[in-house]
Amino acid sequence: MNLFKGPPDEEAIKKIKYFEKLAIESDPRGYCVCTSEGKDSRVLGHLYRRAGVKHFYLHSGTGIDPPELVYFQRENFKKYKEGGYLTYDISPSKSIVKLMTERRIPPLRQCRYCCAELKERRVPEQARAILSFGVRKYESVKRAKNRDDLEIMKGAKDFVIMPFDNADNRREFETCYQFVERRFNPIVDWTTTDIWNYSRYWKIEQCSLYDEGFERLGCIGCPMAGEYTRRKEFERWPGFKKMWLYAFKKTIETRKAEGLQIYKGMETPEDWFEWWISDRSRGTEDESQMILELDDL
Ligand code: SF4
Structure with a gap:
């Protein structure tokens, strides 16, 4: 039985509220909302604010993000801060030039070492918080017909290393065994249409690059x-x-x-x-x- 059944946003908010106690037990600051401030992250953050749960925002810069997205993220973080939320803007530990020179090859589709360094890197600001991401599964007919129920800790084979990677095996709850951390992806089953419908309905400002x-x-x-x-x-x-x-x-x-x-x-x-x-x-x-x-x- 799905305890949370309802429209996608109501379902997500119910889940976010349901696990708040666990999030606060893990870290008194609440959930760590890991955001790129792209469209999915903007919707995720909005859901957390609507849910009224304890949370804070963390952004990991890569040094190769589009400048428009960087400015947009900084503006948004200013607003979150003014709204009383904690925000952490993490700079990359090294540039992509340095990283590639050290590795001797460029990052490849099958070998995305830069993600581990620029996006996946554990930072002290995360402490023991439950990390929440706006990742979604790739849209597929199978998934549209058969949405997964809440899944918790599927086992080592479900270890996922790419936090912002949308792949068909994403789960709402993931455990990263390498870092012993828990990840919560409340919009994992949302379609792109769900994202844009929600965004338009709530008049969420999105980065200008989507208009391009x-x-x-x-x-x-x-x-x-x-x-x-x-x-x-x-x-x-x-x-x-x-x-x-x-x-x-x-x-x-x-x-x-x-x-x-x-x-x-x-x-x-x-x-x-x-x-x-x-x-x-x-x-x-x-x-x-x-x-x-x-x-x-
Ligand atoms: S693999 Fe990850 S860090 Fe590397 S370019 Fe792509 S998103 Fe950025």
């Missing part, structure tokens, strides 16, 4: 985005393309200095960048070889 046609906001050049989106991003923010090219240049220099293989067709920063941004690169032998290399580091 961006459907998902995140790191500029993220390997999880398709070629079309990445090219569109680099056209919109050419400075970030320059930064990635610089990262490729430094990585090639490091590989040469260490006598590591320089892959065919990836001898220059521009060529390697083109390979990296193109969906054609996915699943090639070179990509597998690079991932193997990373394992050896």
Whole structure:
């Protein structure tokens, strides 16, 4: 039986309220709402404020977020603070250029080491709080027909490392065994339509980039985005393309200095960048070889 059954927002609010006691027992500040201030995070935060439960906000900057999203997040955090909420804005521990040079390969779809460092990194500000994310499962026909009930601690196989990654195996409750932390994803079953309907109904201000046609906001050049989106991003923010090219240049220099293989067709920063941004690169032998290399580091 689903104790929380109702329209998606009412269901989510009931769940948020139901687990508040547990959240306060874990940390007197209440839930830690981890937000990127993209559309899903904005809805998540609104639900928490409507629920009237104890919570605070935490944002992890990556250094490669769209500037418009960064300004929007800062403005929102100012408002949350004025509204009496605690806010924590965490800076990245290192730049993507440094990270890539250290790892000797660019982040790849199958090897997103940057997330672990830039988004997943545990910070003291989280303490023992239950972390709440606005992640959602990918929309699928199967899911639309068969929504999951609340699931708690499914076991080690459900260990999830990417907090902002939308994947079909996301659960409302997740336990990260690596850090012994609990995560609560109250809108995991929401569709994109649910998000926009809720957002419009409650007149939630969203980042201006959605009006420019961006459907998902995140790191500029993220390997999880398709070629079309990445090219569109680099056209919109050419400075970030320059930064990635610089990262490729430094990585090639490091590989040469260490006598590591320089892959065919990836001898220059521009060529390697083109390979990296193109969906054609996915699943090639070179990509597998690079991932193997990373394992050896
Ligand atoms: S969202 Fe993409 S680019 Fe950003 S840290 Fe994660 S994998 Fe890297």
